[in-house]
Amino acid sequence: MAYLKDQRRETMMVEGSWNIGAYRYKGSTQLQEYVDGLKEKKLIGSLCPGCGKVIVQPRNICGRCHRRMDKRMVVSHKGTITCFVISPPIEKGKYKIIGIDPVEAGIIQEGAILVPVFVRFDGADSNINTILLNSSPEQVHIGMRVKAVFVENPEGKLSDLEGVEPLKE
Amino acid sequence: MLRNAAIIGCGQTKHSGRRRDVSQAELVSEAVHNALEDAQVSMKEVNALVVGNMQGFGGVAQPELWIGDWIGAPGKPVLRIATGGTTGGSVGQGGFYAVMSGLYDIVVATAWEKHSDSKEAGATTGLLHVALANFFHAFGYGLSMKNLLATSAVGAAAGVAAYQARFYMHRSGCRSEHFDMVAAKCRRNAARNKYAHLQWPNCTPEDIHKTDVIVHPFRMGHVCPASDGASAIVIACEDIALKKCQRPAWVKGLASYSDEENQMQSESGGGVGVLDPSEQMGCRLSAMKAYAQAGIKDPQQEIDVAEIYQPVPSQELFFSEKLGLFDEGKAWIALEKGETEINGRMPCDPSGGVNATNAIGSSALQRILEAGLQVMGKAEDHQVPKKVRNAVAHGWGGVTNYVTVTVLGETPAPRR
Amino acid sequence: MQRRVAIVGYAQSEYQFDVPRTREDQVFDVVKAALRHAGILREEVDSVVTASSDFLDGRTISNVFLSMAVGAYQKDESKVEEDGTGALLYGLMRILAGTHDVVTVEAHTLASTINPHQILFYALDPLFDRQVGLLNDIAASAIQARMYMKKYSVPEEAVAMVSVKNLANAALNPLTHRKMPDLTVEEVLNSKIYYEPIRELMIPPITDGVCALILASEEKAREITDRPVWIEGVGTCQDHYLRERNLTQLESLQKAAAQAYEMAGIKDPYREIDVFEVSERFAHEELMISEALGLAREGRGQVLIEKGLTGLDGEIPINPSGGALSADPICATGLTRVIEAAKQIREEAENHQILGVTRALAHGQFGICAQKNTVFILGGDR
Ligand SMILES: [Zn+2]
Numbered sequence: 029m030a031y032l033k034d035q036r037r038e039t040m041m042v043e044g045s046w047n048i049g050a051y052r053y054k055g056s057t058q059l060q061e062y063v064d065g066l067k068e069k070k071l072i073g074s075l076c077p078g079c080g081k082v083i084v085q086p087r088n089i090c091g092r093c094h095r096r097m098d099k100r101m102v103v104s105h106k107g108t109i110t111c112f113v114i115s116p117p118i119e120k121g122k123y124k125i126i127g128i129d130p131v132e133a134g135i136i137q138e139g140a141i142l143v144p145v146f147v148r149f150d151g152a153d154s155n156i157n158t159i160l161l162n163s164s165p166e167q168v169h170i171g172m173r174v175k176a177v178f179v180e181n182p183e184g185k186l187s188d189l190e191g192v193e194p195l196k197e
Numbered sequence: 198m199l200r201n202a203a204i205i206g207c208g209q210t211k212h213s214g215r216r217r218d219v220s221q222a223e224l225v226s227e228a229v230h231n232a233l234e235d236a237q238v239s240m241k242e243v244n245a246l247v248v249g250n251m252q253g254f255g256g257v258a259q260p261e262l263w264i265g266d267w268i269g270a271p272g273k274p275v276l277r278i279a280t281g282g283t284t285g286g287s288v289g290q291g292g293f294y295a296v297m298s299g300l301y302d303i304v305v306a307t308a309w310e311k312h313s314d315s316k317e318a319g320a321t322t323g324l325l326h327v328a329l330a331n332f333f334h335a336f337g338y339g340l341s342m343k344n345l346l347a348t349s350a351v352g353a354a355a356g357v358a359a360y361q362a363r364f365y366m367h368r369s370g371c372r373s374e375h376f377d378m379v380a381a382k383c384r385r386n387a388a389r390n391k392y393a394h395l396q397w398p399n400c401t402p403e404d405i406h407k408t409d410v411i412v413h414p415f416r417m418g419h420v421c422p423a424s425d426g427a428s429a430i431v432i433a434c435e436d437i438a439l440k441k442c443q444r445p446a447w448v449k450g451l452a453s454y455s456d457e458e459n460q461m462q463s464e465s466g467g468g469v470g471v472l473d474p475s476e477q478m479g480c481r482l483s484a485m486k487a488y489a490q491a492g493i494k495d496p497q498q499e500i501d502v503a504e505i506y507q508p509v510p511s512q513e514l515f516f517s518e519k520l521g522l523f524d525e526g527k528a529w530i531a532l533e534k535g536e537t538e539i540n541g542r543m544p545c546d547p548s549g550g551v552n553a554t555n556a557i558g559s560s561a562l563q564r565i566l567e568a569g570l571q572v573m574g575k576a577e578d579h580q581v582p583k584k585v586r587n588a589v590a591h592g593w594g595g596v597t598n599y600v601t602v603t604v605l606g607e608t609p610a611p612r613r
Numbered sequence: 614m615q616r617r618v619a620i621v622g623y624a625q626s627e628y629q630f631d632v633p634r635t636r637e638d639q640v641f642d643v644v645k646a647a648l649r650h651a652g653i654l655r656e657e658v659d660s661v662v663t664a665s666s667d668f669l670d671g672r673t674i675s676n677v678f679l680s681m682a683v684g685a686y687q688k689d690e691s692k693v694e695e696d697g698t699g700a701l702l703y704g705l706m707r708i709l710a711g712t713h714d715v716v717t718v719e720a721h722t723l724a725s726t727i728n729p730h731q732i733l734f735y736a737l738d739p740l741f742d743r744q745v746g747l748l749n750d751i752a753a754s755a756i757q758a759r760m761y762m763k764k765y766s767v768p769e770e771a772v773a774m775v776s777v778k779n780l781a782n783a784a785l786n787p788l789t790h791r792k793m794p795d796l797t798v799e800e801v802l803n804s805k806i807y808y809e810p811i812r813e814l815m816i817p818p819i820t821d822g823v824c825a826l827i828l829a830s831e832e833k834a835r836e837i838t839d840r841p842v843w844i845e846g847v848g849t850c851q852d853h854y855l856r857e858r859n860l861t862q863l864e865s866l867q868k869a870a871a872q873a874y875e876m877a878g879i880k881d882p883y884r885e886i887d888v889f890e891v892s893e894r895f896a897h898e899e900l901m902i903s904e905a906l907g908l909a910r911e912g913r914g915q916v917l918i919e920k921g922l923t924g925l926d927g928e929i930p931i932n933p934s935g936g937a938l939s940a941d942p943i944c945a946t947g948l949t950r951v952i953e954a955a956k957q958i959r960e961e962a963e964n965h966q967i968l969g970v971t972r973a974l975a976h977g978q979f980g981i982c983a984q985k986n987t988v989f990i991l992g993g994d995r
Contacts, residue, residue, distance in 0.1 A: 087467025091681025185339025199711035281674035298709035464678035
């Protein structure tokens with residue numbers, strides 16, 4: 029194959045940009061219903077009248093039945109961990125998300141070990157991605173029973189649900 | 198299928214982290230030139246082109262309009278197909294359909310990515326864009342920075358793949374050490390493929406095990422690189438394939454089923470009903486349909502080599518099961534026995550796969566191309582040392598919900 | 614063609630600026646309506662092909678969160694990233710190949726999400742034209758218009774008459790965006806100037822739009838409907854990038870039309886085709902398109918409009934629906950033309966219906982100065 033070059037020379041570098049700040053996306057208001065629920069420490073999901081699946085956080089359309097999920101359901105605070113991952117101790121300058129270093133910004137403590145989990149709350153047919161609190165990486169396992177942890181004074185924001193913690197039944 | 202189609206020529210570029218010697222257009226023309234030369238076909242004989250990449254990574258909108266002049270497209274039909282990670286697989290399949298439809302006789306399918314054109318490491322400009330609209334939306338409803346960073350910061354490098362791996366480990370009993378074995382195998386195979394990116398002759402699982410943990414169960418050594426590269430195939434109808442090529446790779450089956458999004462998010466921040474992102478029903482359905490078209494009843498016996506899209510090692514394991522190459526939950530046992538090595542019973546990714554070379558738009562077309570090379574007996578140093586009757590090529594992408602499966606073989610599919 | 618393929622159902626959203634609904638909602642409603650129009654269920658669809666663009670939707674993998682809305686859950690699906698006629702071509706190829714029988718084809722762009730002219734700027738050669746910063750799609754088309762008008766002595770009035778005709782036709786079409794029943798040539802020529810000689814009323818408004826249609830193989834089409842609209846011919850072609858092209862002619866459209874005519878067995882399009890739906894992104898393009906389609910000699914497209922031949926009651930009506938000048942939801946524009954052509958054949962076009970249509974032509978384009986062109990010939994049962 030003739031075009032395979034062994035010796036390469038650099039070309040000139042031409043700068044360009046892509047202005048993505050100009051987009052005006054249209055969002056739906058289903059999340060409003062969800063956060064209104066959080067304010068009352070309720071977890072609201074959407075119920076499909078076709079297949080009966082309950083999806084938390086609520087979504088608009090059930091692809092299985094190709095119809096709107098216009099009914100709402102409240103699911104339990106108790107749930108089960110279906111999956112987890114464990115971070116190494118978080119160090120300064122290692123990760124950047126949307127240009128922010130979480131340690132530098134004081135959002136996560138240096139050396140902390142995070143355990144993001146998938147939780148399926150009782151009554152839901154979907155997972156929620158959140159954080160395991162008040163536990164340790166040694167304790168976490170699939171099938172672990174947990175309950176939702178809310179902030180003290182919920183204001184109707186997504187951050188009202190802080191995470192989940194082990195449940196003693 | 199009403200008309201047979203076959204790959205008669207393959208071309209790709211050298212892949213590396215920064216192909217600073219060429220522009221995006223020159224990169225694509227390099228692959229197309231190589232494919233035409235391999236097929237002994239001139240651009241004049243080509244009836245149509247199918248092209249694709251992910252626009253966000255290269256930062257050029259509809260690049261085929263500008264690049265067309267570099268690859269002989271003017272005056273010909275050009276179809277642009279883009280489906281995220283599966284772009285290459287979708288482009289290849291688009292090329293097959295173009296010939297199978299009877300509308301065109303010789304078609305060039307080409308796909309590419311030039312990650313180094315993006316200023317940010319890992320070309321995150323494009324990737325973040327998947328989620329940006331949803332993130333902005335969620336911020337409007339008070340998504341806290343802490344939650345976002347904690348759930349996505351640790352997963353930034355591996356994303357949903359880490360969860361997939363955990364689900365698979367839980368289901369099958371496979372351990373993180375098996376991921377070391379797959380990654381080492383990919384590095385070693387890549388060392389035998391002159392176009393591959395991460396080449397590491399004699400790499401051992403211990404070498405991989407020494408690398409840092411990104412997020413349990415993944416280490417740095419498990420993850421694919423971001424490559425610059427392009428690949429192209431020449432597809433021809435039956436008469437021409439028989440005339441032009443001694444041993445064409447016939448398309449026997451192809452499908453691209455989509456499942457519900459399974460990355461925890463749907464449009465406007467809703468949840469999803471797929472509980473296990475390693476379930477991959479789209480892959481199962483695609484494989485079932487492609488095998489049925491190809492007349493394959495027992496893939497474990499009838500498939501001789503597989504090219505699987507596996508940015509991380511766990512994906513090679515569970516996708517090979519979903520493709521029916523191993524019993525459910527048993528792929529890691531076959532790995533332990535060495536069955537997936539180049540000289541094994543069921544070689545998986547003899548080219549090194551996506552784990553060693555990932556030019557995203559191109560990656561899934563490269564799987565088709567590499568499967569084609571194995572059928573045509575042209576894979577040189579990474580040719581599997583046995584007769585290849587059927588090879589399967591797989592592509593994966595979207596928010597883990599899109600899969601392409603293509604079956605190539607030494608003879609055309611049986612007529613329906 | 615190896616098989617006969619027909620359009621058996623279709624639907625469009627109401628084309629407007631800044632429709633206060635989400636992308637998902639609009640796509641869902643339109644696909645649902647198309648299935649209802651065909652009288653079939655989602656379960657009967659084998660495959661889904663969509664058309665949208667990552668840049669125009671502002672999301673990488675623009676189709677990724679729409680799979681459910683478009684009815685692609687556990688279906689064989691794919692997406693083209695260009696005009697909707699490309700998706701139709703791909704859907705057609707899937708049926709012709711014998712691997713599928715019923716295909717949903719969907720296309721959308723919500724142009725209010727971002728100014729689409731800004732996106733086309735990013736389609737310019739990034740190493741030169743984008744750096745120089747002088748060109749954009751409107752400026753390039755202004756150069757084309759000037760060259761074309763100069764070379765063939767086309768008066769500004771003839772170009773303005775295209776806008777007058779199409780925007781008046783649009784007033785009869787409830788779904789389209791810009792409707793001006795009483796527009797005059799003077800008003801067009803006095804509208805705001807963008808780039809000489811292109812004026813505000815010679816460019817489409819910025820439009821949100823979604824459309825979808827259902828394709829079926831002959832066997833299935835006969836089961837589904839007694840009024841199938843057959844695809845008799847198709848042709849498509851990409852031209853050179855801006856620099857290397859002869860801008861005064863649409864050579865790629867000539868080639869695309871030639872392929873489509875040959876497939877459909879058409880020798881004299883002027884006599885054999887009853888109505889034309891074309892994607893004229895600028896008023897002067899309709900004249901150039903009519904020449905490339907073989908309806909007028911080179912440079913004589915102006916005669917058609919001056920003599921009123923392309924009007925609703927003319928011999929060769931062009932864009933009775935109002936055309937792209939009345940609504941241009943980028944990726945959906947070409948597919949809308951196909952739907953409008955199908956409506957004419959099925960006599961479902963209501964106020965803008967042309968009488969006795971048995972054969973229609975639909976045209977879609979993409980890229981700066983119509984770089985890529987696709988032509989479909991549709992016909993009814995005769
Ligand atoms: Zn349902």
